[in-house]
Amino acid sequence: MIAFCDTMTITEKILSEANKKVVKPGEIIEVDVDFVMSHDGTSPPAIRSFEKIADKVWDREKIAIIFDHNIPANTIGSAEFQKVARNFSKKQKLSHFYSHGEGICHQVLPEKGLVEPGMVIVGADSHTCTYGAFGAFSTGMGATDIAMIYATGKTWFMVPESFKIEINGKLSNDTSSKDIILNIIGKIGSEGATYKSCEFCGKTVEEMDVSGRMTITNMAIEMGGKNGIMEPNQNTLKFLSERTGKNPSEFKIFKSDHDSQYEKEFYFDISELEPQISCPNDVDNVKPISKVTGTHIDQGFIGSCTNGRLEDLKDAYEILKGNEIHSDVRLIIAPASAEIYKKAIDLGYINQFIESGAIVCNPGCGPCLGGHMGVLTKGETSISTTNRNFKGRMGDSESEVYLSNAKVVAASALKGYIESPSDIRLE
Incomplete structure (x- = not known):
């Protein structure tokens, strides 16, 4: 060295x-x-x-x-x-x-x-x-x-x-x-x-x-x-x-000097942080969830290299358990890897997702790319755990994408509009 x-x-x-x-x-x-x-x-x-x-x-x-x-x-x-x-x-x-x-x-x-x-x-x-x-x-x-x-x-x-x-x-x-x-x-x-x-x-x-x-x-x-x-x-x-x-x-561990x-x-300081929502069509167009609660959605997606890990699936499971997805919403879930997929099966997450009405896909980038699956058409809105929401990212250039954590996506899928997980737990 x-x-x-x-x-x-x-x-x-x-x-x-x-x-x-x-x-x-x-x-x-x-x-x-x-x-x-x-x-x-x-x-x-x-x-x-x-x-x-x-x-x-x-x-x-x-x-x-x-x-x-x-x-x-x-x-x-x-x-x-x-x-x-x-x-x-x-x-x-x-x-x-x-x-x-x-x-x-x-x-x-x-x-x-x-x-x-x-x-x-x-x-x-x-x-x-x-x-x-x-x-x-x-x-x-x-x-x-x-x-x-x-x-x-x-x-x-x-x-x-x-x-x-x-x-x-x-x-x-x-x-x-x-x-x-x-x-x-x-x-x-x-x-x-x-x-x-x-x-x-x-x-x-x-x-x-x-x-x-x-x-x-x-x-x-x-x-x-x-x-x-x-x-x-x-x-x-x-x-x-x-x-x-x-x-x-x-x-070989390196650390920054003092x-x-x-x-x-x-x-x-994130102690008082409420869920953050990245609004269309720029990732830095970030607002607290209280400013966008009630926004209609057509689709939810939980997955990607950002938030398709077992911890994210657990967050979604805890919100969806015993509940059904809103009839106007399609919820797509794609584990980030086959290893995560298998663990999620063993833990009962996948079975619950299916019972709640979600579409569970194979591990991969999926809807994040807007061309492989889960494509949005003109006028549709998605809330997603992905990392980008620029115009046309998930389909038609006149569709819109909001970014959030997995708990918010799951809660929103149950309601048909952007919703805070805490409001779901209170019901």
Whole structure:
């Protein structure tokens, strides 16, 4: 490990280690990549570019291709894309190829033990920043950049300035980490952290479970962040040890120095936070639920790489238990991975969802993309646990999408309009 100066952030330390010398914000650097990922939608363009420059990947153990965006294939085009990726994976003998519905890439990689603290992870998907929840530097890139990593194992970055985002307080029963990050995005803005390293810290983050941490880092990109990152906590280390088979002492853990230099610092007390709703058509158009209660909905969706984890399904289960979905609403639920799906079956969640009238889909990105399933038509409104709600995201450009936590989606599906979970519990 190189000798760091004593005023560095976690991101600066990771990039310094990958660059083999101390780096500073604004500096253009070349780094060694520890792991690279692409999915069925982004692999073929990367593969075609790769094949123009190389015959063999740099390390077949450090590349993952995961089918999640259109699984099973819903068009001839998506089937052709998947065929290209299958053939490439076979030819290159990739060790990490997941094409049988294992789940969403950002959930599958940590589950398979492929993410560790201190790693530099690059993915051909904007929400690759999710792995910052585990103390890794992770970010999304385009197909050409991914192709070069396939070939060389290296890429370049401009070292980002860091934002310190400190979160303290205890959430209410109606709220979750989704409300925390929506509130933060509402304050900072969808472009307020462009190309910044968004470092989340504070007592709330220190005590947060893995699912909640992943939700927050996942949406760092929604305020323009280059990456979202947190120092690993005990919950994270326990999860990683179980997945990798390693002792926590074997991980390369980096922590920000006490006097680290940040471009900006933000402080949030979430003790009095009510459920937050991101309103059409921008993710930073965030309002407390009290301002939008009663808004008609046609569809609800619980899933995605942001909120399709077991904790989210449990939240929905507790609201839906013994209740039926409103006759005017279709509720779609898609677990983030096959592992989560199976656990949800064992716990009785899936059976309850079906009894309540929900449509339970296979693990994958599903309705989040507005083309695979759950498409909205003109004039329809959805409330969703996904991460984006720009115009046309889930279907027709004249449809509307609201974003919330899973409890709010479930409560709203029962009523036919946006509703607070607390009002359901009082009935």
